């Protein structure tokens with residue numbers, strides 16, 4: 001793929017060394033030459049000082065300049081987790097958990113300039129060549145089956161998009177609804193919903209813990225199947241919906257249903273910055289951005305382009321990254337030691353470790369990769385409710401066993417042999 005294939009990434013050209021001095025010189029020290037991995041890049045940019053900003057360049061126009069991802073101060077884990085999800089969608093989504101005002105939404109929206117390109121369907125139903133290769137011509141819509149037969153492509157390389165699901169979205173917006181205009185002409189047609197637009201893209205849900213239950217159910221359904229079916233009156237349509245789910249939540253505002261929590265692979269805790277220098281730097285960058293977003297974007301353009309290249313190379317390397325058995329055993333021991341039931345735990349743990357290895361340009365996962373991603377992959381996996389449930393259940397089993405034992409003593413000799421009394425002791429800490 002060439003740079004020309006990309007849709008306009010909304011990035012300005014790098015500033016010339018003697019160009020507009022609106023951004024302090026300290027903000028454009030030039031491209032770091034010793035960057036070895038995305039991790040290096042995050043470190044390097046986080047430590048950079050963004051100096052005072054002249055207000056002269058303010059254009060006064062309300063242009064769309066997403067805050068540069070790498071300009072976010074601190075929040076190492078949040079940045080790494082989001083980048084790992086871009087490198088390897090198999091980590092299974094990302095949940096950002098933290099109080100208000102910690103930059104969660106800014107971070108997600110700022111991913112726009114880093115999004116890689118993937119093969120995306122040209123058809124509303126999301127048909128891809130690989131669907132035909134796996135499931136035959138019946139696996140795609142009739143139109144795409146014909147196209148495939150003529151040797152025409154069903155997909156094209158496009159940048160992944162960030163599809164936002166607003167908190168007030170109705171179920172019809174999410175899954176699709178009858179197209180009223182088409183219905184007037186007696187051709188019932190279904191208008192695609194947000195879940196269909198999210199196919200092969202990122203689906204971003206802000207305040208996911210406050211979503212209506214029916215919307216959550218629709219998301220869970222689509223996430224589990226990779227597709228969903230809409231039935232409206234006499235019309236039925238099945239849309240593909242293979243997305244990376246990114247959610248944010250403030251735990252103060254309500255809990256998340258366990259089913260949807262389980263759908264998020266990486267769980268990133270986002271706390272307020274504790275270091276005074278970092279807070280000051282965050283304030284400087286935020287103020288500079290409010291004053292003149294274009295210049296802040298320009299001040300980080302080199303690192304942004306570098307990070308995008310790093311993500312593309314890591315994605316290209318990922319299929320070759322192997323997980324050695326001894327390293328896998330270490331991961332499994334961690335999962336078992338923490339008493340985690342969900343199988344998704346080790347899937348996320350191993351896939352995140354593979355993404356991290358790819359980000360460092362390696363083709364083998366190390367123990368250190370596993371250790372680095374363990375907190376984000378394994379936290380919030382245990383359920384106090386399930387622990388209590390199993391404890392209660394064990395108590396009841398014992399009571400049933402004792403009752404059976406007591407009943408055996410009173411039974412008449414002619415009765416058939418009763419079950420042996422269970423002697424298993426409750427293993428409690």
Ligand SMILES: [Zn+2]
Nearest residue numbers: 123127141144
């Ligand atoms: Zn199709």
